[in-house]
Amino acid sequence: MNAGIPLQYFLILATVMFFVGIYGFLTRRNLITILMSVELILNSVNINFMAFNRYLFPHKLDGMFFSLFIIAVAASEAAVAIAIIINIYRRFTTINVEDVNEMKY
Amino acid sequence: MTNNQIMFVLFSAMIVVFSILTVTSRKILRSAVYLLFVLVSTSGLYFMLNYQFIAAVQLTLYAGGIVVLIIFSILLTSHIDHKFEPVGWKKSLFSALAALSGAIISIITILDFRFSATRQAAKEVDMKLIGKSLLSTGNDGFVLPFEVISILLIAAMVAAIVIAKKGGPIKPESQISNQQ
Amino acid sequence: MMSFAYTVWIPLIPFLMFVLLGLWGNKLKPGLSGILGTAGLGIITILSYFAAYNYFFGMPKVEEAYKAIEAFNITWLRFSDNLHIDLGVLLDPISVMMLIVVSTVSFMVHIYSLGYMKGERGYERFFAFLSLFTFSMLGLVVATNIFQMYIFWELVGVSSYLLIGFYYTKPSAVAASKKAFIVTRFADLGFLIGILILSFNTKTFDFLTLTDPSGPAITQGSGAAFLGLSVMTWSMIFVYMGGVGKSAMFPFHIWLPDAMEGPTPVSALIHAATMVVAGVYLVARMFPIYYFAAPTALEVVAYVGGFSSLFAAVIACTQNDIKRVLAYSTMSQIGYMMLALGVSGYGGHEGLGFMASMFHLFTHAMFKALLFLAAGAIIHAAHSNFMTDMGGLRKYLPITHTTFLIACLTIAGIPPLSGFFSKDEILAAAFHHNKFLFAVEYAVAGLTAFYMFRLYFNIFWGRDTQYHHTPHEAPLTMTIPLIVLAAGSALTGLIPFNELVTTNGVPFESEIEWGVAIPSVLIGLLGIGIAWIMYRKKTNIPDRVASAFKFGYRWAFNKFYIDELYLFVTKKIIFRYIAAPVAWFDRHIVDGTMNAIATVTQTVSFRIRRFQSGQLQKYAFAFVSGAVLLVLLFIFIWN
Numbered sequence: 001m002n003a004g005i006p007l008q009y010f011l012i013l014a015t016v017m018f019f020v021g022i023y024g025f026l027t028r029r030n031l032i033t034i035l036m037s038v039e040l041i042l043n044s045v046n047i048n049f050m051a052f053n054r055y056l057f058p059h060k061l062d063g064m065f066f067s068l069f070i071i072a073v074a075a076s077e078a079a080v081a082i083a084i085i086i087n088i089y090r091r092f093t094t095i096n097v098e099d100v101n102e103m104k105y
Numbered sequence: 106m107t108n109n110q111i112m113f114v115l116f117s118a119m120i121v122v123f124s125i126l127t128v129t130s131r132k133i134l135r136s137a138v139y140l141l142f143v144l145v146s147t148s149g150l151y152f153m154l155n156y157q158f159i160a161a162v163q164l165t166l167y168a169g170g171i172v173v174l175i176i177f178s179i180l181l182t183s184h185i186d187h188k189f190e191p192v193g194w195k196k197s198l199f200s201a202l203a204a205l206s207g208a209i210i211s212i213i214t215i216l217d218f219r220f221s222a223t224r225q226a227a228k229e230v231d232m233k234l235i236g237k238s239l240l241s242t243g244n245d246g247f248v249l250p251f252e253v254i255s256i257l258l259i260a261a262m263v264a265a266i267v268i269a270k271k272g273g274p275i276k277p278e279s280q281i282s283n284q285q
Numbered sequence: 286m287m288s289f290a291y292t293v294w295i296p297l298i299p300f301l302m303f304v305l306l307g308l309w310g311n312k313l314k315p316g317l318s319g320i321l322g323t324a325g326l327g328i329i330t331i332l333s334y335f336a337a338y339n340y341f342f343g344m345p346k347v348e349e350a351y352k353a354i355e356a357f358n359i360t361w362l363r364f365s366d367n368l369h370i371d372l373g374v375l376l377d378p379i380s381v382m383m384l385i386v387v388s389t390v391s392f393m394v395h396i397y398s399l400g401y402m403k404g405e406r407g408y409e410r411f412f413a414f415l416s417l418f419t420f421s422m423l424g425l426v427v428a429t430n431i432f433q434m435y436i437f438w439e440l441v442g443v444s445s446y447l448l449i450g451f452y453y454t455k456p457s458a459v460a461a462s463k464k465a466f467i468v469t470r471f472a473d474l475g476f477l478i479g480i481l482i483l484s485f486n487t488k489t490f491d492f493l494t495l496t497d498p499s500g501p502a503i504t505q506g507s508g509a510a511f512l513g514l515s516v517m518t519w520s521m522i523f524v525y526m527g528g529v530g531k532s533a534m535f536p537f538h539i540w541l542p543d544a545m546e547g548p549t550p551v552s553a554l555i556h557a558a559t560m561v562v563a564g565v566y567l568v569a570r571m572f573p574i575y576y577f578a579a580p581t582a583l584e585v586v587a588y589v590g591g592f593s594s595l596f597a598a599v600i601a602c603t604q605n606d607i608k609r610v611l612a613y614s615t616m617s618q619i620g621y622m623m624l625a626l627g628v629s630g631y632g633g634h635e636g637l638g639f640m641a642s643m644f645h646l647f648t649h650a651m652f653k654a655l656l657f658l659a660a661g662a663i664i665h666a667a668h669s670n671f672m673t674d675m676g677g678l679r680k681y682l683p684i685t686h687t688t689f690l691i692a693c694l695t696i697a698g699i700p701p702l703s704g705f706f707s708k709d710e711i712l713a714a715a716f717h718h719n720k721f722l723f724a725v726e727y728a729v730a731g732l733t734a735f736y737m738f739r740l741y742f743n744i745f746w747g748r749d750t751q752y753h754h755t756p757h758e759a760p761l762t763m764t765i766p767l768i769v770l771a772a773g774s775a776l777t778g779l780i781p782f783n784e785l786v787t788t789n790g791v792p793f794e795s796e797i798e799w800g801v802a803i804p805s806v807l808i809g810l811l812g813i814g815i816a817w818i819m820y821r822k823k824t825n826i827p828d829r830v831a832s833a834f835k836f837g838y839r840w841a842f843n844k845f846y847i848d849e850l851y852l853f854v855t856k857k858i859i860f861r862y863i864a865a866p867v868a869w870f871d872r873h874i875v876d877g878t879m880n881a882i883a884t885v886t887q888t889v890s891f892r893i894r895r896f897q898s899g900q901l902q903k904y905a906f907a908f909v910s911g912a913v914l915l916v917l918l919f920i921f922i923w924n
Binding site: 004005007008009010011012013015016017018019020021022023024026027028029030032033035036037039040043046047050051053054055056057058059060061064065067068069071072073074075076077078079080082083084085086087089095 | 107109110113117120121124125127128129133136137140143144147150151154155156158159162163166167170171174175177178179181182183189192196197199200201203204205207208211212215216220221222223225226227228230234235238239245247250254257258260261262264265266268269
Binding site: 097101102 | 897899900
């Protein structure tokens with residue numbers, strides 16, 4: 001057990017990472033960097049789940065498995081996202097998110 | 106300060122600093138590397154929490170798989186030395202505002218809440234337990250999500266191949282006649 | 286008790302003919318539509334005579350009176366237990382009489398039209414409309430309740446509109462049909478108001494209930510007073526307004542002269558014999574209410590009738606278009622009928638005026654239709670409507686000449702023709718009740734004889750005009766109706782109306798009052814004599830008389846400028862000061878609101894279109910800030 005570290009510290013850490021990821025998602029222009037921000041967000045959530053599992057429900061494994069599955073989903077999502085990005089690059093020769101805006105008024 | 110606390114401070118500092126660097130760096134390959142560091146630090150946190158399996162999975166999948174994938178795609182789609190222009194101040198300001206306000210609200214909520222710990226004994230998490238839970242039905246069984254995830258992985262594989270193929274998505278006539 | 290249910294076919298057969306000819310008329314062989322229409326009319330004429338014979342002579346009288354029979358009645362719309370609109374057939378002396386009049390005259394007009402309208406464009410349409418009109422008029426006269434009468438009243442107006450505007454390519458005909466419809470529609474507004482007030486007070490539409498002298502409608506009293514007149518009086522005056530419009534009494538008479546734009550058979554049927562007497566029929570139908578509950582309204586009826594007959598007679602003395610002369614003559618004679626109703630009492634000999642009015646209606650239908658049909662033949666022969674282009678036609682049109690002369694003698698009131706009997710009874714009734722009105726009508730009798738013989742002499746005598754091509758007598762289909770109607774005009778005087786058609790169904794004794802009859806014959810002869818002197822040969826006496834009365838002549842020739850007055854009131858006053866502001870309001874404020882809503886929607890949507898920019902990060906930003914705001918709202922502020 002982590003005697004010296006209260007639960008809240010983990011949670012605050014995860015929160016900071018989450019919102020940094022959101023900032024990156026809203027700010028960055030390259031599609032791949034946006035994908036990296038998404039990975040940050042997913043990771044923060046993972047930390048949250050694991051912390052809760054260890055501190056509040058040490059007799060169960062739910063949080064751990066949830067994180068496992070999130071990692072799997074993140075991996076597949078990254079793969080498909082990269083495929084799409086490559087396709088967009090072939091079509092538009094740019095992966096600047098502001099140039100991919102044909103679905104508008 | 107116990108060892109735990111030192112390790113925690115170290116890892117959290119690494120995570121925070123490198124994640125901020127990831128989202129603000131102007132060279133794309135540096136962002137990828139900073140991301141790698143973040144993921145490795147997270148894995149360290151998991152080791153601290155005594156979840157060795159997940160830590161290992163994190164290292165393998167995230168650090169070893171996804172970051173490599175990202176680097177490959179960076180190489181495919183842009184000049185490595187390409188420097189990004191700095192972001193317009195309006196966009197940056199509003200995003201920072203949104204993120205900051207969200208962060209403040211969440212932190213206030215977290216600090217206000219009284220978490221009640223349970224009195225039950227901790228379970229020893231080893232591979233045998235994980236394997237059994239993954240494949241058993243019933244209260245502690247996770248076989249359903251397991252099966253669903255496998256379907257998802259197949260779907261993702263197929264989708265990635267189809268989307269990224271040269272020549273775009275399959276057009277009915279031309280492809281069939283090609284194969285004949 | 287024999288069943289008169291077959292009488293429901295009397296209105297229905299012309300309606301079927303209308304539908305048949307209207308939908309498939311132009312697919313039939315030419316000429317067949319005329320034959321079909323006429324055949325339908327022939328059938329219902331026979332049915333009407335049969336029903337009349339059975340009603341008057343085949344049925345036993347109840348309490349010495351001819352009882353009203355509801356031969357057929359179905360409820361069409363039921364609003365509540367008391368308020369329902371029925372459709373049905375009511376047989377009583379006046380409606381049976383009207384059945385005979387309408388079907389006979391319509392039948393004669395149909396036969397005449399076979400010849401007159403032959404070869405015209407729209408032949409099938411004409412017979413379809415004639416059948417529609419006959420259906421409407423028959424439905425009106427057999428109405429069992431006042432609302433049914435109103436429905437058919439409007440239908441008659443529509444048929445008149447369609448038939449006046451039959452030559453729809455002629456602008457004057459189109460204008461005339463619009464004028465007729467609008468003026469009568471305006472008058473029908475009064476009729477509707479009267480119906481509503483009346484039925485609100487008496488809680489029923491049904492005629493039998495309304496006109497029963499011992500029934501609830503009349504005995505309940507006249508209702509509250511408003512501006513000095515009781516509610517019942519007001520309602521009956523409003524109802525009469527409808528009659529004034531439809532019967533072309535002053536001041537709603539302006540449409541009748543213009544309605545002569547229609548084909549001549551139409552003028553004969555609608556504007557002489559049947560539709561224009563609908564107003565008289567209305568008053569006659571509601572006579573018990575008028576007499577018992579609204580006697581003031583009855584005075585109004587009498588004075589309007591008297592004034593209209595004098596007004597029209599004066600104008601008729603100056604007109605040159607022969608159809609216009611006949612139109613004003615119609616207005617004058619209907620004034621007679623209205624006056625007779627107005628001075629009538631109820632029950633027995635008191636009801637002389639009522640009986641005389643109905644009698645005059647009957648005879649007038651015959652001779653006025655005859656006059657119009659003959660005028661059609663004359664116009665056809667001389668190729669002009671104006672007296673000034675005619676003269677000496679008696680050599681060319683013998684049958685037309687003879688029948689026209691008989692009709693003129695009838696209208697002048699010369700015995701033993703029918704006009705003498707009916708006009709004499711009217712004068713007798715007026716003499717006994719209102720000496721002033723009697724004097725007016727006496728003068729009008731003289732004027733009538735004068736202008737009718739002025740017409741006669743100008744057409745058939747006068748100067749020997751040279752015609753471009755020799756006028757020829759009309760074909761047989763046109764002369765047979767003339768002969769039949771002439772026989773009717775001559776002989777119907779002998780029908781004992783006092784035994785058949787009276788106020789309460791009870792026959793009464795009546796004799797010719799020689800004290801009134803002889804002076805009336807004398808003044809008729811005087812009128813004929815003056816016309817003989819002035820017009821038999823071409824002289825300049827008419828011009829000298831006209832220049833002597835220059836002012837009066839000009840006013841009478843221009844119909845007393847009533848049309849111009851109405852146009853002034855509507856165009857300069859109503860349109861400019863009432864209609865125009867209302868139109869402005871409608872266009873700018875009501876419409877403007879709608880337009881404003883649309884414009885605002887469009888502008889706002891244009892502005893907020895930019896939300897859908899296609900830019901991923903903007904969407905994400907909205908998402909995140911929205912989520913943060915919601916969390917703020919619900920978790921921190923709400924509680």
